Amino acid sequence: xxxxxxxxxxxxxxxxxxxxxxxxxxxxxxxxxxxxxxxxxxxxxxxxxxxxxxxxxxxxxxxxxxxxxxxxxxxxxxxxxxxxxxxxxxxxxxxxxxxxxxxxxxxxxxxxxxxxxxxxxxxxxxxxxxxxxxxxxxxxxxxxxxxxxxxxxxxxxxxxxxxxxxxxxxxxxxxxxxxxxxxxxxxxxxxxxxxxxxx
Numbered sequence: 001x002x003x004x005x006x007x008x009x010x011x012x013x014x015x016x017x018x019x020x021x022x023x024x025x026x027x028x029x030x031x032x033x034x035x036x037x038x039x040x041x042x043x044x045x046x047x048x049x050x051x052x053x054x055x056x057x058x059x060x061x062x063x064x065x066x067x068x069x070x071x072x073x074x075x076x077x078x079x080x081x082x083x084x085x086x087x088x089x090x091x092x093x094x095x096x097x098x099x100x101x102x103x104x105x106x107x108x109x110x111x112x113x114x115x116x117x118x119x120x121x122x123x124x125x126x127x128x129x130x131x132x133x134x135x136x137x138x139x140x141x142x143x144x145x146x147x148x149x150x151x152x153x154x155x156x157x158x159x160x161x162x163x164x165x166x167x168x169x170x171x172x173x174x175x176x177x178x179x180x181x182x183x184x185x186x187x188x189x190x191x192x193x194x195x196x197x198x199x
Contacts, residue, residue, distance in 0.1 A: 051183045051184065052182050052190060052194070053182075053183075054179070054180045054194060055177075055178060057173075057179075060175075060177035060179055061177055061178060062177050063078070063170075063172070064155065064156035064157070064158065065077075066078035066120075066153060066156045066157075067146070068146040068147065068148060070144045070145060070147060071129050071136065071145055072133070072144075076120065076146060078120065078176070081118045081172075083116075083174055084174065085117045085172065085179075085198045086117075086119070086120055086172040087108075087117065087120070087169060087195065088119075088121075088122060088169065088170045088171075088172060089101075089105055089119065089120075089121050089167065090121075090122045090154065090161065090165060090166050090168045090169070090170075091123060091124070091135075091145070091167050092123065092124050092125050092167075093126050093131045093132055093135035094125075094127070095167060098135075098166065098167045099135075099139075100185055101187075102139035104186075104187070105141070105186075107188075108188060108191055109143050112195065118143070120144060120146070121145030121146065122145060122148050122153050122154065123135075123145045123146065123147050124154060124166055125150070125166070126147070126149060132145065132147060151164075157178070157181075160178050160181050161181065161183070167185055168181065168183045168184070171194050171197075171198045174198075179194070179198035180197060180198065182194070
């Protein structure tokens with residue numbers, strides 16, 4: 001099976017000719033420093049350059065189990081959104097690009113609610129729930145986020161995201177399959193394009 005990957009700027013329309021997921025790519029939460037592997041400090045993230053992958057409908061697959069407790073201690077699961085397009089955003093309060101994209105994601109969640117598009121966050125590797133709650137308050141995030149201090153929830157996206165893919169965004173189609181992913185900070189134009197593709 002052949003695969004094509006395109007690295008695109010996160011400013012324009014998404015090219016929908018990618019036929020299979022990018023495997024093992026990592027997203028960037030800061031400029032690369034540290035070891036040659038791109039590991040940065042203690043946080044466990046890896047720098048990268050913004051890779052958009054759109055999966056052809058006949059190549060889409062369901063992720064593993066995406067569930068856990070929110071930062072407020074409530075149970076939540078991707079399966080709670082059955083039949084909807086779901087935008088899953090991986091973030092951390094310590095991550096500068098996550099902070100940059102948060103206002104746009106909050107606005108998009110409100111704008112797209114009537115289009116049957118849901119949002120679910122995965123708060124990865126935050127030092128405390130209080131730091132995560134402060135992030136949610138600061139940016140007025142209207143959707144729940146799984147509190148995933150150890151980054152285990154990202155294993156559900158094996159083959160789509162690396163465990164250190166922060167920030168990153170995955171769009172799940174109405175059938176519960178991965179339709180697209182963006183490794184790195186996402187723009188509203190890109191988000192709208194990949195949601196439209198999933199719809």
